Amino acid sequence: MNYNELQNWLDNLKKIPVRPPKKRTLMDITGIKHHENLWSDIYQFFFTINEEHLLGDLFIRSLESLIGIKPGYLESFSVTREFSVNEKRIDLLLCDNRNGRAIIIENKVNHILNNDLNLYYTKVQDKGYSDVIVIVLGLQRYNLKLYKRANKIPSDKLFSITHQDLMVEIGKVLPEYKKDANLQHLYLLQEFSQNITNKTNDMNTDEINFYFKDDNRKKINQLSEIKRHVIEYISDSLENKEILKPLLRKYNLALDVDKCKNNEYIYFPYKGYDGHIMITLVYDRLWNFDKNGSRIQAILEIQGDMIDWVEKNESNKSMEGLKKYQKFWHYSSCDIPFSLDELTSNFQENLCKKLSDETICPIYTIGLEIIEKHKLTQK
Numbered sequence: 001m002n003y004n005e006l007q008n009w010l011d012n013l014k015k016i017p018v019r020p021p022k023k024r025t026l027m028d029i030t031g032i033k034h035h036e037n038l039w040s041d042i043y044q045f046f047f048t049i050n051e052e053h054l055l056g057d058l059f060i061r062s063l064e065s066l067i068g069i070k071p072g073y074l075e076s077f078s079v080t081r082e083f084s085v086n087e088k089r090i091d092l093l094l095c096d097n098r099n100g101r102a103i104i105i106e107n108k109v110n111h112i113l114n115n116d117l118n119l120y121y122t123k124v125q126d127k128g129y130s131d132v133i134v135i136v137l138g139l140q141r142y143n144l145k146l147y148k149r150a151n152k153i154p155s156d157k158l159f160s161i162t163h164q165d166l167m168v169e170i171g172k173v174l175p176e177y178k179k180d181a182n183l184q185h186l187y188l189l190q191e192f193s194q195n196i197t198n199k200t201n202d203m204n205t206d207e208i209n210f211y212f213k214d215d216n217r218k219k220i221n222q223l224s225e226i227k228r229h230v231i232e233y234i235s236d237s238l239e240n241k242e243i244l245k246p247l248l249r250k251y252n253l254a255l256d257v258d259k260c261k262n263n264e265y266i267y268f269p270y271k272g273y274d275g276h277i278m279i280t281l282v283y284d285r286l287w288n289f290d291k292n293g294s295r296i297q298a299i300l301e302i303q304g305d306m307i308d309w310v311e312k313n314e315s316n317k318s319m320e321g322l323k324k325y326q327k328f329w330h331y332s333s334c335d336i337p338f339s340l341d342e343l344t345s346n347f348q349e350n351l352c353k354k355l356s357d358e359t360i361c362p363i364y365t366i367g368l369e370i371i372e373k374h375k376l377t378q379k
Contacts (some may be wrong), residue, residue: 006226009219038108039163040081040091042192043137044105045185046321047079047094053185060094062169063103067135067159074101085123088116095129102129107165108138109199117150117158136160139200165198181270230287234347235260238283243348251356253364255279268302268355270371276306277367279355280330286338294343296336298355300363302329313377314370332363 047059064073077096082089089345092105104120106113117134124132134153136142144150144161150158171193178186209218237243241257248255256274258267269278282297289295302310307329342350354360 006222010223022193036091036107036111039109039192040107042188043092043105044079044081046189047092049077052182052330053189054180054182055177055185055189056180058170058173059086062173063135063166066161066165066169067133068227069133071132074103075099077101085120085285088119090124092122092123095124095127100129100130101131102127102133104134106134106136108136113142113147114136115149117144117147118152119149121150121153121157123241133157133159137166139164149189162200164200167193167196227287231263234286235263235266235344237347238266238281238351240348244352247349247352250351253352253356254368255355255364270367273306273371276304277302277371279364279367281351286343290333292337294338294340296351298334298361298363299330300332300367301329302331309374309377310370332366334361334363336361359375 043059044140046053046055049057049060060074060077061071064071071142074094074096076098077094080093080095081091083093090104091107094103094105096102102124104117104124106115106117106120113136117136120129121132121134134150136144136159137158141162144158144160145155170189209222239257239260244257248257254271255268255278256271258269258274258278260266264284265280265282267280269275278301280299280301282299285297286294304327310329310331336351336354338350355364356364376378
């Protein structure tokens with residue numbers, strides 16, 4: 001592995017964009033967020049001009065603007081779901097009988113594009129519509145020029161757009177329609193739009209394109225392998241009893257060493273109080289941090305029967321904001337900083353030294369005081 005090459009690649013890499021946070025929608029909660037049929041039903045509702053949403057021609061005018069055709073391509077039109085063509089079904093068919101125009105919309109959410117768009121196009125023409133547009137509406141754009149089952153459709157009548165494209169276009173002109181809108185259905189539109197954003201970000205084509213571009217994939221995989229080795233090094237170091245036990249004695253720490261828990265935290269229980277009171281070291285911030293530097297969060301954790309005793313006798317020392325659960329109590333905590341040198345040279349000794357330093361890690365002493373007082377009450 002060429003570390004200099006990877007370092008140069010990282011140094012020259014522009015800032016990686018932060019993935020937007022996901023906002024749960026009603027469609028998430030009900031578990032129907034990915035259903036293509038449901039999405040098509042919603043589109044049918046909003047494309048129908050005289051429906052009770054009272055948004056009028058918002059959807060059709062936004063669609064016309066998005067694909068670059070003159071407003072009013074369709075005026076007095078019907079919206080049909082599952083229009084039958086030779087035992088196949090068109091998801092949405094918008095037909096204007098007055099001017100002989102129609103728009104076919106093939107809705108794609110989870111499924112691949114394998115529809116015979118040529119057949120759809122010719123069969124709708126056979127119904128008397130001389131001017132037909134075919135649109136593939138998906139989570140990603142498709143290169144329809146290379147799609148053989150659309151090669152009979154003129155290029156100016158064939159479009160690939162994304163659900164997100166359409167929602168953005170609708171959002172541009174929505175303020176003009178809002179004042180007359182039915183609030184209940186406006187909420188449905190907002191939820192639907194957010195659901196589209198969530199689903200689009202789930203697969204994020206920009207990320208996929210970046211990953212597969214040139215030799216990015218190879219470099220990213222190499223970096224992932226390096227991260228895996230770093231995590232293994234830290235986890236192995238924190239559960240190596242052969243090295244740690246002598247160091248704990250050296251720094252007069254009355255602690256034992258448990259096994260690591262899912263590469264994020266490990267218990268150092270107080271001797272004689274295993275399962276009741278311990279230092280929990282949350283160490284994933286050694287590699288997974290965005291501010292305050294590389295560090296371990298040390299938590300004084302109370303478990304089992306000790307919870308009731310501590311609550312009655314020592315609850316005044318618990319730090320505000322730390323959580324108490326039915327089976328364990330994060331009683332107090334502190335952050336232990338680590339420099340690169342401290343991680344790579346004598347990591348275990350640096351850890352034990354810091355745990356024993358009350359100015360860096362006061363919670364160890366707090367734990368001892370609780371134990372001593374508990375012992376006195378048990379006599």
